[in-house]
Amino acid sequence: xxxxxxxxxxxxxxxxxxxxxxxxxxxxxxxxxxxxxxxxxxxxxxxxxxxxxxxxxxxxxxxxxxxxxxxxxxxxxxxxxxxxxxxxxxxxxxxxxxxxxxxxxxxxxxxxxxxxxxxxxxxxxxxxxxxxxxxxxxxxxxxxxxxxxxxxxxxxxxxxxxxxxxxxxxxxxxxxxxxxxxxxxxxxxxxxxxxxxxxxxxxxxxxx
Numbered sequence: 001x002x003x004x005x006x007x008x009x010x011x012x013x014x015x016x017x018x019x020x021x022x023x024x025x026x027x028x029x030x031x032x033x034x035x036x037x038x039x040x041x042x043x044x045x046x047x048x049x050x051x052x053x054x055x056x057x058x059x060x061x062x063x064x065x066x067x068x069x070x071x072x073x074x075x076x077x078x079x080x081x082x083x084x085x086x087x088x089x090x091x092x093x094x095x096x097x098x099x100x101x102x103x104x105x106x107x108x109x110x111x112x113x114x115x116x117x118x119x120x121x122x123x124x125x126x127x128x129x130x131x132x133x134x135x136x137x138x139x140x141x142x143x144x145x146x147x148x149x150x151x152x153x154x155x156x157x158x159x160x161x162x163x164x165x166x167x168x169x170x171x172x173x174x175x176x177x178x179x180x181x182x183x184x185x186x187x188x189x190x191x192x193x194x195x196x197x198x199x200x201x202x203x204x205x206x207x208x
Contacts, residue, residue, distance in 0.1 A: 061096075
């Protein structure tokens with residue numbers, strides 16, 4: 001799927017559309033056909049077609065067994081299915097007979113059915129909120145935690161000016177840190193001066 005500028009590729013078209021209605025409807029119309037959902041006679045028919053192509057009597061080359069299974073499925077095998085197929089079929093040099101193929105295919109078919117059932121149970125458990133539930137981050141809880149951290153607690157330790165500290169100050173700040181005194185704005189009367197004016201007068205007329 002090309003990106004906005006049309007320069008690079010980001011993968012298949014449905015990579016970022018897994019939650020769209022169009023993608024869900026497309027998946028519902030074309031469900032993925034599994035090995036356990038395919039009847040066994042389809043694999044036998046694909047085996048017979050392959051033996052006619054190779055001009056062999058009731059036999060097929062072992063290296064062509066994956067192609068026989070893919071022919072019956074109508075798609076390529078994924079990694080998990082290919083690994084399971086290697087465990088049930090001996091894909092070495094030589095030919096495989098129809099009887100051996102049918103016997104191995106029954107075991108392979110049964111194993112894939114159990115694997116699909118286990119995968120469905122796992123998905124149901126995740127959807128129902130069982131052991132597979134993923135904890136979600138709640139923004140309201142995070143905001144409440146930050147609010148508590150920045151509110152002064154009357155029972156918390158105090159600083160030099162006897163101001164109670166917040167939870168953040170208790171953890172990350174020095175308790176003995178001196179805070180800036182509050183500037184009081186005077187005059188209340190005409191003869192009073194402000195704190196800043198008093199500092200200037202004190203510096204200009206030093207007291208001895």
